[in-house]
Every structure is written in structure tokens, then in C-alpha cells.
Amino acid sequence: MTFPREEPGAIRLAVTASPALLEVWGQALTRPDLLEVTTWMPREEVRRFRALLPDQPLLLHGGNLLGAPLLEVQVRELGVLLQETGSPWLSVHISLWPWKVLQEARQRGRQPSALDLGPHLEAFFFRVRALREQLGVSLLLENAPGLPGFECDPESDPETIAAVLEATGCSFLLDLSYAQTAAGNWRLRPEEYLERLPLDRVLEVHLSAPGRLEDGRPVDAHEALREEDFALLDWLRRHTHPRVVTLEYWKEPRVLMEQIVRLKKELAWRK
Secondary structure, X not given: OOOOOOOOOOOEEEEEOOHHHHHHOOOHHHOOOEEEEEOXXXXXXXXXXXXXXXXXXXXXXXXXXXXXXXXXXXXXXXXXXXXXXXXOEEEEEOXXXXXXXXXXXXXXXXXXXXXXXXXXXXXXXXXXXXXXXXXXXEEEEEOOOOOOOOOOOHHHOHHHHHHHHHHHOOEEEEEHHHHHHXXXXXXXXXXXXXXXXXXXXXXXXXXXXXXXXXXXXXXXXXXXXXXXXXXXXXXXXXXXXXXXXXXXXXXXXXXXXXXXXXXXXXXHOOO
């Protein structure tokens, strides 16, 4: 899969579509290569963002789309959305834990384990394979940030993530904020956690900064990038070669503009 006017070996910068991005769009220096929209975004907004870069596809992200079985009407709507966006892939979270399983584990005061997944794991595999066949596009699976309040949970276990990607044959959407959150749950440095992931499968990277809970633990919050996040991205680029880096920040327009400008310079340097 290729993008229009793509240079071999270049990393394309994408930005999540948002009102903040629209506010800074008039500044040529802040325009990314690509935009990413979500499956729950109103269709009118999707068309509005497609018009901003009409010669480029919109990347399509589905979040927890495969956390439950899809209805036929949902699959049809996804097909129409893929046609409108021209996205070369659909990215979704690795969603292995039914909420009922988590509730039962919490009520019993114990740590969920892979044994709790049982048939839910195979059901997720089936949904991935079925949707890929129905839509006719590649699926990217995104790592999980870890379950709040549970250390070393199986869903954010690097071995689980690698096994899921291997079993489904999918490429990897690596979320660096999620990885930092999961690293905290596993009591690892972010680099140590990342080294255990299947970096050879990375096709896209989601980039934002985590927040902090009152006890200091990291939590996914889509905050503005810090120096340590740029350093972690630099580390990652020396260990894998993504096609796209997507900035998932949409809060303050001025901060967004500054981050886009810096990332364009960072990604221009070949590692």
C-alpha cells in the first residue's frame, strides 16, 4: 500500500482531525501530510476534513470497534466510510476483555488472568478475520494501555500483544502513550517495555503524552508532548520503521501548531 507522492523510506506525519486543527490550518507550516478520522465522527465532518487534503486518503481509526460483535449494518457503514476516506487500512484496539469479566474480577478482589479470557480470545480473532475479509482492507491492531488498577494485566502483556498479531496476521499500530502507561503497570522503563513488543510489525505510531494519577502512575490522557516523548520517539525510530506517525493531540490550537512544526522537523531527519 502506498500514498500519493510518497518518498521511499520517508515517514509521513498525520494529525487527528479536530476543531483545534481547523483553527491552525491557515498556517502552511502546520499542515501535516495526512489526517486521521474516527469511525464515530459525523459523516459531514469526515467530508469536511477530506476536502482539506483532497489528493490524500484519510486514515480511519475505529477505537474499541471490535470489543463486541458487529451488526451487518455496522459492517456496511464501515464499507461506505472506507470508500469515502480512501483509507489504506482500518486501525482498531486490541480489545480482549469483556467488561463483565473485569467487573467479576474486581468484585472478587483478584487479578484478571489469561484464563479469564477463555472463548473471548478466539472470538476476538474471529471478529478480526471476518471484518478484514468483509471489508477487503488491512487491519492494524493497537496495543492496550493496561487495565486501570491492575498491575501486569494480560491485555498489555507484550507476549499477549505479539501472540495476537501473529495469530491474526495483522500489522501493528503502536501507541506510545499506551506503551508508557502499560510500562508503568509492568514496572518497566518505557524502553524496556517497548523492546518486548513486536516492533518489526509496526506500520503506524500514535503519539501523545500520558497524564498522571494522584499516586504518580501514568494514565492515557492525550496531553501535549514533553521532551521525554520526543526522546522516546527518537529511540523508537532507531528500532523500527513506521510508515506514519500520527499526533493524537487536539486541545490547545497554539500548542498543536507548535507540536506539528517540531514533528515535521524531527521526522525529516532520516535515522
